Amino acid sequence: MKLPQEIIRHKRDGKVLDAADIEAFIHGLTHEHITEGQAAAFAMAVFFQGMSTDECAVLTRAMMMSGHVLDWSKEGLGGPVLDKHSTGGVGDDISLIVAPAVAACGGFVPMISGRGLGHTGGTLDKLEAIPGYDATPDRTRLARVVREVGCAIIGQTAELAPADRRLYAIRDVTGTVESIPLITASILSKKLAAGLDGLVMDVKTGSGAFMQSVTDAEDLAHSLADVATRAGLPTVSLVTDMDQPLASAAGNAVETAHAIAHLTGVKREPRVQEIVVALGAEMLLLGGLVADMEMGRRRIEAALDSGAAADRFARMVAALGGPNDLLQRPRAYLASAPVVRPVPSPASGFVTHIATRDLGLAVVALGGGRRRAADLVDPAVGLTEICSLGSPVLAGQPLAFVHARDAGAAEIAIAAVQAGMTIADEPGAPRAPVLACIVAA
Numbered sequence: 001m002k003l004p005q006e007i008i009r010h011k012r013d014g015k016v017l018d019a020a021d022i023e024a025f026i027h028g029l030t031h032e033h034i035t036e037g038q039a040a041a042f043a044m045a046v047f048f049q050g051m052s053t054d055e056c057a058v059l060t061r062a063m064m065m066s067g068h069v070l071d072w073s074k075e076g077l078g079g080p081v082l083d084k085h086s087t088g089g090v091g092d093d094i095s096l097i098v099a100p101a102v103a104a105c106g107g108f109v110p111m112i113s114g115r116g117l118g119h120t121g122g123t124l125d126k127l128e129a130i131p132g133y134d135a136t137p138d139r140t141r142l143a144r145v146v147r148e149v150g151c152a153i154i155g156q157t158a159e160l161a162p163a164d165r166r167l168y169a170i171r172d173v174t175g176t177v178e179s180i181p182l183i184t185a186s187i188l189s190k191k192l193a194a195g196l197d198g199l200v201m202d203v204k205t206g207s208g209a210f211m212q213s214v215t216d217a218e219d220l221a222h223s224l225a226d227v228a229t230r231a232g233l234p235t236v237s238l239v240t241d242m243d244q245p246l247a248s249a250a251g252n253a254v255e256t257a258h259a260i261a262h263l264t265g266v267k268r269e270p271r272v273q274e275i276v277v278a279l280g281a282e283m284l285l286l287g288g289l290v291a292d293m294e295m296g297r298r299r300i301e302a303a304l305d306s307g308a309a310a311d312r313f314a315r316m317v318a319a320l321g322g323p324n325d326l327l328q329r330p331r332a333y334l335a336s337a338p339v340v341r342p343v344p345s346p347a348s349g350f351v352t353h354i355a356t357r358d359l360g361l362a363v364v365a366l367g368g369g370r371r372r373a374a375d376l377v378d379p380a381v382g383l384t385e386i387c388s389l390g391s392p393v394l395a396g397q398p399l400a401f402v403h404a405r406d407a408g409a410a411e412i413a414i415a416a417v418q419a420g421m422t423i424a425d426e427p428g429a430p431r432a433p434v435l436a437c438i439v440a441a
């Protein structure tokens with residue numbers, strides 16, 4: 001086997017890595033024979049030089065095999081094992097809504113989710129805003145919750161794709177996130193380790209996505225669908241808009257509260273509903289639970305309207321150690337920030353552009369994300385009531401509300417949100433939420 005530094009040099013110089021070298025590097029990463037510096041240098045080399053589909057498939061498989069691979073065949077679930085995964089965005093709390101909705105329609109969803117990455121929020125950080133919620137249950141508890149409730153949204157335990165767990169944390173803080181092969185291997189190693197029958201990818205594009213252009217997002221969508229299908233996991237990728245925060249809230253507790261309001265019907269924002277219904281319907285179709293997308297859409301809508309999806313979410317939270325009455329009394333449990341301030345619009349007009357990544361970074365700066373891998377996130381901070389593209393505003397009216405630990409942090413976030421939102425005389429035309437659907441070649 002080559003020395004790690006030789007493997008890094010090889011990739012740095014744009015050469016194709018052998019399967020044995022990739023496997024050896026990932027083995028060393030998992031068992032901590034590779035240093036953090038070497039892992040960061042490897043990630044940067046891949047970032048600049050890319051990988052062929054073959055190399056990416058080997059990397060994905062090596063990362064999947066770095067830990068335990070779940071096998072649901074002995075659980076007697078009686079339905080398909082399905083999941084959806086987002087490539088990451090701002091105000092993207094869709095997983096909290098779609099997993100219970102699909103469970104209510106007969107799918108089983110063991111969703112292995114991640115922490116915030118770069119400027120994006122992480123489903124796991126949002127769930128950890130729920131007191132008592134066990135996001136890293138052992139295999140027995142995970143299997144019981146999936147069997148009895150139909151969904152369990154959890155984090156990567158030390159057992160599942162540990163190589164990704166280590167590399168993900170290093171990429172987060174070394175500017176090496178936005179790489180198609182690294183994103184593909186990171187996501188799919190976890191999803192393949194979860195033993196799925198079908199996967200729907202939500203590939204984000206726009207100012208708040210890792211892939212800012214539609215072309216790059218489509219390339220990532222193809223890479224995900226191709227590598228997953230090659231590994232035997234039927235996968236469909238939807239390319240969806242992230243030119244503005246998806247939900248009107250961005251942060252941890254505030255997004256969990258937002259998702260609860262959507263599930264219970266207290267407040268349903270049309271863009272969030274559209275993405276939930278589109279992804280959920282694709283999942284049901286992939287799992288053979290419906291005959292076509294139209295039927296899938298109707299089933300997901302009905303699961304939301306009847307309260308069946310909310311019921312699954314409540315049962316999942318309780319089964320994983322959270323409060324029994326979270327949906328009835330979210331404010332009693334979800335942390336709230338001591339300082340809440342409006343962000344006054346500097347002018348009258350319409351919101352025509354949102355620098356969504358900057359809003360995500362404002363949440364990180366408030367303490368809602370990490371600067372270093374070991375940082376703890378503050379569940380209480382974030383943004384709420386963020387104006388969407390096309391909204392009319394008057395000078396001085398709020399563009400959003402900042403939730404902060406102290407007045408100084410709030411002032412910095414207010415300035416960042418004001419700088420990140422463009423107000424003009426004419427409203428632009430916002431994009432449709434779903435832009436493309438991509439299957440393997």
Ligand code: URA
Nearest residue numbers: 087088114183186187
């Ligand atoms: N989500 C992941 O799990 N990994 C990435 O690299 C990006 C988004």
